[in-house]
Amino acid sequence: MDGRRTTVRDMRRSNRSVILTSIYREGPLSRFELGHRTSLSAASVSNLVGELLEEGVVEEAGSVESDGGRPRVLLRVAPRFGYVVGAEVGETRVRVELFDLAMNVLSTMVYPIETPKPEPALAVKLVLAGLAEVLREARVAPDRVLGLGVAVAGIVEGPGDAVVHAQTLGWDAVPFGALLAAKTDIPIQVDNGANTLGQAEMWFGAGRGATDAVVALVGSGIGAALVTGGSSYRGTRSSAGEWGHTTIMYGGRQCRCGAQGCLEAYVGAEGVLERFQAENGGTAAPGADEEEAFTALLDSAGTSKVAAKVVEDTIGYLGAGFANLVNLFNPERIVLGGWAGLLLGERYLPQLREAVGKHALRQPYAQVSIELCSLGRDAVALGAATLPILRLLREGGVPPTRTLAARTH
Template sequence: MTGRNGRTVRDLRRANRTAVLQRLYFDGPLSRFELGPATGLSSGSISNVVADLVADGLVEEAGSVDSDGGRPRILLRVAPASGHMIGVDVGETRVRIELFDLTLTELARVEKPLEQRRYEVEGIVGHIREGVAEVLAAADITPERLLGVGIGVPGIVEHTPDRGAVVHGQTIGWDAVPLEALLREGSPLPATVPYFIDNGAKTLGQAEMWFGGGRGARNAVVVLFGSGVGASIVTPDVEQGRAVEWGHLTVRVRGRRCRCGSLGCLEAYAGAEALLDRWREEGGRPPRGTDEETALSAMLAAAHPADGGEPDAVALTLLDETAEYLGAGLSDLINLFQPERILIGGWAGLELGVRFLSAVRRHATAYALRHPAEKVTVELGRLGPDAVTVGAAILPLADFFTRGGRRPEPLPTGPEPAWRTALEERAPH
């Protein structure tokens, strides 16, 4: 049966389940009495939905609290073991794979190092497949219990009807790579377990908005500062966030060659890879045979010696320049999107940390228009180096909530009988 607004009883039931699950997830444990005002549902609807979710194993009791003169109220929470997600971060030095329960408690993880930033497609696909199998085995979880596998990747992700997620990663040499289709080929996962593939900056933003420094903000920018730089824009119109190739904003006409092939990109001056290249060109000596994270630590130590010795003047100057480039880049985001908050994450952003932040904040304010600059705060992200992986795992979790806590069903082999559809539409909610 369809209402005047086009919503069926099934749609309403799903929306009610979603509302209760989300409130318990973010604000629980809560009693049935508290769920009413929190969701806007009637007490009768709350009773029906909770009974349904308990029967499905998604909600469980979590103790009780005294009520005013009546019986104690039973507290409810989302059952952690009722679902599992895998998050994957295709990073710049490694592929990180983590398994989580429904409450995003980590159950297992593996890391697959990338040799000399080698992004061969077959190698990345192999790392993801092996890592998924390893974390499932480590936690003794069967693949059928997964809600999905979320993957954060560098580059632009296009979602196509025939090949699934296709990655356009110009800076890593990926030209229309059908990553989802490649993962499906020979995958040990059943067809009912979906893949959710998106830009790594977006998954970082998703994590910070749900659990980190972005909670409560309606307009925010989350910056991924690593070998390259990227950003995710969150607005009321795009609540799930939108990845933007901020690192390829032109900051100097006919400037340095960027790894994307263009000239004068922000990434060519502010990305960690470019920063280390500039240090080497000026005579800096990062440790040989180390990855970028170790080399950047060495550069930071040279610029700010812990023993109070003479700082490396070149390293200090380059770090100051990088802070100004980043600040100027942030000013464009401030002027364009007028966010309430800007959060800086990624391994390089976290490595440079608080010492770097004040200079970035100062330059962002100086280059931006005064009115939006006065309203924005610029801070470090709060979720640490695992934020991209956590955000990737949130992708299947968010989809699970949208479907009211229902798992994907196998594709039907034929049309559903009319009598069954009619009964489901008329079922009580």
Template sequence: MANRSAQDIRRLNRFEVLRRFHASSGPRTRQDLASETALSFATVSNLTSELIGEGVLVEAGHAQSGGGRPRALLTLNAERGTLIGVDVGETSVRTELFDLALGKMAVDERPVTPEDVTPDQIADLIEAGAGAVLAAAESPRSRVLGAGISLPGLVERERGVSTYSPYWAWRDVPMRDRLAERLELPVHLDNPLKASALAEMWFGAGRDVDNLVVVMLRSGVGAGLALDGTLYRGATNSAGEWGHSCLVFEGRRCRCGNLGCVEAYVGTAGIAETLRALAPDDPLLAQADGAAASLLTGLAARAAESDPIALAVIRRTAAYLGAALGNLVNLLNPETLVLGDQVAAHLGERLLAETRAALAGHTLAQPLRAVTLRLSSLPHDAVSRGAAALAFEGFLNDREVFGPVSRTRGVKARAEGRG
């Protein structure tokens, strides 16, 4: 806080106000916003006036009043423009078009084949997806305020560089410049850990807590972190690579090259390996290569019928996950810990219950009592939606009237003094 200028604090407070519109349904009065953000009414009035001036907010009638001056209702101006959010995964590129209220307008999904993973080939898929969603929504490119792109692995956000991708062995690829030239749009890069955490902060489990961990369980594994109400990036934007912390000394080989990583046990390939260890001839193993969703769907269906092998795989996966999550809970002391993405979506409540039981054996009593473990309530497009939110932030940051800002969520009453 000591290093933030008065203007930085003002911009952070602006994001806190905007987040309230995305986190709840219906228009808000300035009094509502002051109560919900713990900012003063004067601060909220100044911030909303700026946002109205930029066309981000509009008046939407008046609240009912028992007397006195009517209170104006404010809402997001969905017609102000559109946003593109892209989730680049190991097996597909999902592109979505949103209005400014982050209502979905169109979606496009294209497969990624192992033979077509050069930076230019991935850029081709992103470019094609952007064109497809604009055409489907009959929305002109001139209305797009920005494109948020989530790339797997480590991303240097300020330079717009994919510094390392474990899927495709990319190193120091200047993807922002490549995509900005192709799309002819402002492009904002980050990785799925940050995008998924941002989506939970704006729309999901992070709306009412300041200390949040969002665990992504797909082919890759990691954790998005929000600490003291702010998206935590670390010194080089690589915070959250929990999937590559050591769970088993000299354990399974991870695709990062190290041994015993969390990802090697609770990612989709790790779950397949657990099944292979328990039942080497199980027919689901034929679906494990390149079809993780089929493997997970099969395990879930068999577990629902009390199949002992499927139940054993889920139980062992939860045991690994509980031990790994214990480290996060002891280290970060979060209020809420969310299990999200492909593995959590398919294995659901059964995985959650088993993980909760396992977690108790690896966590100190006080942080365990403080944390709520839950499944993500967001749809499976959380990463692309979070990427669109990154683009929305980028739009505001790039505006001359708003100027640059480096954090995501607002600073509450303790920091508003100069707002």
């Protein structure tokens, strides 16, 4: 009997999840549309929607005319049912943002990082400081927050304790999730930054509607989110997508990971600026930080032969890297994002597409579209905030259980 009750309970939660996910991803929707999209009976849809309305997870959002009958009431996920926080731990800054469930930004904090290899303790300190500040600024109580999603570089093993392996940062099996959870009772989820960017673009941006896609992040480093059959592909232990550490040139430039010839060493912003400095007689591109220097390099490509050659080579290397993705995965869409990727793509997207065509097989190249991320340069934090939302959808609208943290601050 217990087993039967468990099965019924799980089935109900699964059906709630299907309905809630449809409303969130495709809504506002009427009960009639939900029945068609979920294949659930009208009675089941009505009962489950009634539960979600009563609990405040879902709310009415107007109505539309129906053919010959009464107007159909539209449903949406209630934006203020709860709040989510997304944080990006980058190499030059930590960004923390507070969102409602409609993904409206309510508050943002940005903390510069002076060292390209921040210690885990510093990253934890800045994320938690940002968390406290965005809640204070927006006047949101911590118990209204459904979760904190954090995006980091490197391989993330989890999702439980979220152990991070980031060679380029010098992090070796860092229990980053546990370090954060020890200081707050807000539920923590950690993922790779390319994966969070990918989820944001697949849900809300340029990847929407695609079932087989690659979302490429090009910043100081490089990564990619792989989507196949509509689901994220992560490999055996979540390390799939380390596209920046595929070899583009045998015996080539030293990469930050320790290997030689990685794509990241040629296309990542740090590698591009190093190549320019080496070819410019030791003179670096001007700028107070990496983003300013990268922008200055692109701006000078029209007047400096050295800059023009470095940019041309960078587009060529990136095109070859995209061609490898085309030949290996046969995606219908490649989406280019990350702050450096967007700076390049906004100026050189036609040349990039041409470079991909020179290296990719004709048939899969003819089947792929190459687009820019539509959510902007700061979409990694937004993507991190979708982690607790995804958990809420999977649980059918039931918020996670809080556990008291061992506070040390």
